[in-house]
Amino acid sequence: MFKIGELAELCNISADTLRFYEKNGLFKASTRSNAGYRLYNNADKSRLEFILTSKSVGFSLKEIADLLSINLDKSNRTCADAKQLVDDKLIQVRDKMAELERLETSLKSLSDTCCGGPESALHCTILEALANKKTSH
Numbered sequence: 001m002f003k004i005g006e007l008a009e010l011c012n013i014s015a016d017t018l019r020f021y022e023k024n025g026l027f028k029a030s031t032r033s034n035a036g037y038r039l040y041n042n043a044d045k046s047r048l049e050f051i052l053t054s055k056s057v058g059f060s061l062k063e064i065a066d067l068l069s070i071n072l073d074k075s076n077r078t079c080a081d082a083k084q085l086v087d088d089k090l091i092q093v094r095d096k097m098a099e100l101e102r103l104e105t106s107l108k109s110l111s112d113t114c115c116g117g118p119e120s121a122l123h124c125t126i127l128e129a130l131a132n133k134k135t136s137h
Helices: 004-010 015-023 042-056 061-072 079-113 125-131
Strands: 038-040
Touching: 004 015, 004 038, 004 042, 015 042, 038 042, 042 061, 061 079, 079 125
Parallel strands: none
Antiparallel strands: none
16 A cells, blocks of 8 residues: 555655545545555556556546546447547647647748847837737738
8 A cells, every 4th residue: 555645756746746636536545544644556556657648648637537437447438439539639639730830830920020130129020010910820
């Protein structure tokens, strides 16, 4: 059995992070000691590692909860259920990447309009473009 600090250290997170996952319903202690301390077993450690791995690949708390529910009920769930969650996340990531590419294009365009010299900013093309909303959206 592990105390909260021990489990947190094993998983390279803070005890506060572990408490956060508990507060959000993703995780809970297997039992409590007579003194009221949270105690965790190896299955709890595996669940926490599942949560941390899911988080590291970009899943939100809600999405992690959905993945956990599939993981806990594997015999009544399908691979398609898990794949759908991953494919939905992949679409979100691709949409975000497209938006970042649009931002990069706009910023590059702004940067290219400016000489970047030591002159006063009275006639700065970047500031003028932003004030006149003349950036590519």
